[in-house]
Amino acid sequence: MAKFIFITGGVLSSLGKGITAASIGALLEGRGYSVLIKKLDPYINVDPGTMNPFQHGEVYVTEDGAETDLDLGHYERFLSTETKKDCNITTGQIYYEVINKERRGVYLGNTVQVIPHITDEIKKVILKHSDKFNFIITEIGGTVGDIESLPFLETIRQLRFDVGVENIIYIHVTLVPFIRSAGELKTKPTQHSVRELRAIGIQPDLLVCRSEYPLDNEIRRKIALFCNVSIEAVINAVDVSTIYQLPIYLYKEGIDSLILKKLAMDNKEISLEKWDEIVDRIKHPKDEVNIAVVGKYVDLKDAYLSLNEALSHGGIANNLKVNIKWINAEDLEKKFDSITFEQIDGILIPGGFGERGIAGKINAANYARIKDVPFFGICLGMQCAVIEYARNVLKFTNANSVEFDENTDYPVIDYMMEQKKIKNYGGSMRLGSYLCQLNEDSNAYRAYGVKEVYERHRHRLEFNNVYKDKFIQAGMNIGGINPDKNLVEIVEIKSHRWFIGCQFHPEFKSKPFKPHPLFVDFIKAAYSFKIDKLKEIKSNVL
Ligand code: GLN
Numbered sequence: 001m002a003k004f005i006f007i008t009g010g011v012l013s014s015l016g017k018g019i020t021a022a023s024i025g026a027l028l029e030g031r032g033y034s035v036l037i038k039k040l041d042p043y044i045n046v047d048p049g050t051m052n053p054f055q056h057g058e059v060y061v062t063e064d065g066a067e068t069d070l071d072l073g074h075y076e077r078f079l080s081t082e083t084k085k086d087c088n089i090t091t092g093q094i095y096y097e098v099i100n101k102e103r104r105g106v107y108l109g110n111t112v113q114v115i116p117h118i119t120d121e122i123k124k125v126i127l128k129h130s131d132k133f134n135f136i137i138t139e140i141g142g143t144v145g146d147i148e149s150l151p152f153l154e155t156i157r158q159l160r161f162d163v164g165v166e167n168i169i170y171i172h173v174t175l176v177p178f179i180r181s182a183g184e185l186k187t188k189p190t191q192h193s194v195r196e197l198r199a200i201g202i203q204p205d206l207l208v209c210r211s212e213y214p215l216d217n218e219i220r221r222k223i224a225l226f227c228n229v230s231i232e233a234v235i236n237a238v239d240v241s242t243i244y245q246l247p248i249y250l251y252k253e254g255i256d257s258l259i260l261k262k263l264a265m266d267n268k269e270i271s272l273e274k275w276d277e278i279v280d281r282i283k284h285p286k287d288e289v290n291i292a293v294v295g296k297y298v299d300l301k302d303a304y305l306s307l308n309e310a311l312s313h314g315g316i317a318n319n320l321k322v323n324i325k326w327i328n329a330e331d332l333e334k335k336f337d338s339i340t341f342e343q344i345d346g347i348l349i350p351g352g353f354g355e356r357g358i359a360g361k362i363n364a365a366n367y368a369r370i371k372d373v374p375f376f377g378i379c380l381g382m383q384c385a386v387i388e389y390a391r392n393v394l395k396f397t398n399a400n401s402v403e404f405d406e407n408t409d410y411p412v413i414d415y416m417m418e419q420k421k422i423k424n425y426g427g428s429m430r431l432g433s434y435l436c437q438l439n440e441d442s443n444a445y446r447a448y449g450v451k452e453v454y455e456r457h458r459h460r461l462e463f464n465n466v467y468k469d470k471f472i473q474a475g476m477n478i479g480g481i482n483p484d485k486n487l488v489e490i491v492e493i494k495s496h497r498w499f500i501g502c503q504f505h506p507e508f509k510s511k512p513f514k515p516h517p518l519f520v521d522f523i524k525a526a527y528s529f530k531i532d533k534l535k536e537i538k539s540n541v542l
Helices: 017-030 071-078 091-104 114-127 150-163 188-199 217-227 243-252 255-262 273-283 301-317 358-370 380-392 443-448 465-473 517-541
Strands: 003-009 035-041 088-090 135-140 168-176 206-211 234-238 287-295 320-328 346-349 375-378 411-415 430-438 452-459 461-463 476-482 487-493 499-502
Touching: 003 017, 003 150, 017 035, 017 071, 017 135, 017 168, 017 243, 017 255, 035 071, 035 114, 071 301, 088 091, 091 114, 091 150, 114 150, 135 150, 150 168, 168 188, 188 206, 188 217, 206 217, 206 255, 217 234, 234 243, 243 255, 243 273, 273 301, 287 301, 287 358, 287 517, 301 320, 301 517, 320 517, 346 358, 346 380, 346 517, 358 375, 358 380, 375 380, 375 517, 380 411, 380 461, 380 465, 380 487, 380 499, 430 443, 430 487, 443 476, 443 487, 443 499, 443 517, 461 487, 465 476, 465 487, 476 499, 499 517
Parallel strands: 003 135, 003 168, 035 088, 035 135, 168 206, 206 234, 287 320, 287 346, 346 375, 375 499
Antiparallel strands: 411 461, 430 452, 430 476, 476 487, 487 499
């Protein structure tokens, strides 16, 4: 039976509960324990798949094809354990399950209620897989005090007695704000939020206090006293310059040894070397590259969270700092100004849905192709590159994806047969891991160094095989296919220095310690493009 760690959040949202959960998991894993992290989300949607990224941020896709909260991305990047469908549970899923059971007559004779029926269902998902791991960490979405997360909190309160008090701890992540006019860190919001938690029967064992400046002993003592915890249980998480510093920071605060002590687990030896090395590389790059990301949700960085991370992993692997220039695709629609790209060493078009900004993305793909700028198109980005190639190289003037023009003469991106029949929007895309067989004569193969890879998908449309030969004759290289469904997975341009479009989302599988080969190679290509540009400028001056 696993030990259970619950992570709640207080004061306000966006305090980094997910990264805290992931860092604690990483420390326990670093001590040789197996860890699984789950996230309970209080909204009624069954999954975040149909939510607008502006509201929810990125939808993270697991290997087994679940559309989940972006915190699962942090869990995978920090730990070696893969997350699964049942690692992200929403209120919607719980009610769906309970209502289905009620209709099937499972509760015959009973009034179906939040306590115990909803809470029992929540318990079931929390306890799942507890025979396979030393620790199950569960993050509760939302902020304590919200009405919506109450059933989750009530469940974890009850669980203390179900699994035994020695097998469970509660960690509360709060904020200790610095009030500039007073020049002081303030503990009151933390006190209030812990009081709120205690009012519903949960006494936190540990507090992770986020702050802009370090907490001194006086403040720690005050928090301990008012929140009913020991002073060493007041853990300070000061703002760090990179999220990969947090495990080291929390270790220095003694969080993992305290957790182990409270849960009566061995304080096994820990090695933090790999984290030190990553942080050192991030802080001391040999040079930098500028990457333009041409997207639709560029004002909300969370919408491209994994992409952001994967680009930085590509930088870490090459000892380079990656500066991302976010470009709103709509700004490139009417007036394409190449000055925008003057300082740019690589262009990336990420995944997306809907027609807004498409013309701008096609313009960016065109610029990258013609100017030989390293180009990486992901999912929709690949589809835009294919449309651009069809229109401007194959001269299929109104070529398009049927997502944007159902009546195009050249549907170079189209639905495959299975997708044509689907009527529901939720959970109905090509989702999760599929095999990609690489063409040995491709940049993709040279980057991966292996013939077969599995990559994660989230899309409805595909490269239309009807036009495949025409594209190949016109200089496009098919870098990889899915042999089972005969689908194009990767396209490249033969004459270009580095131009890759992939139908899958490689960013979901990149980790700081295992950077994704395509991102590593893309950053490498961008850097050599930068060096070549500098050489050219020099030779022009001489
Ligand atoms: N909208 C496109 C499709 O459904 C691309 C999706 C994506 O980029 N994830 O195929």
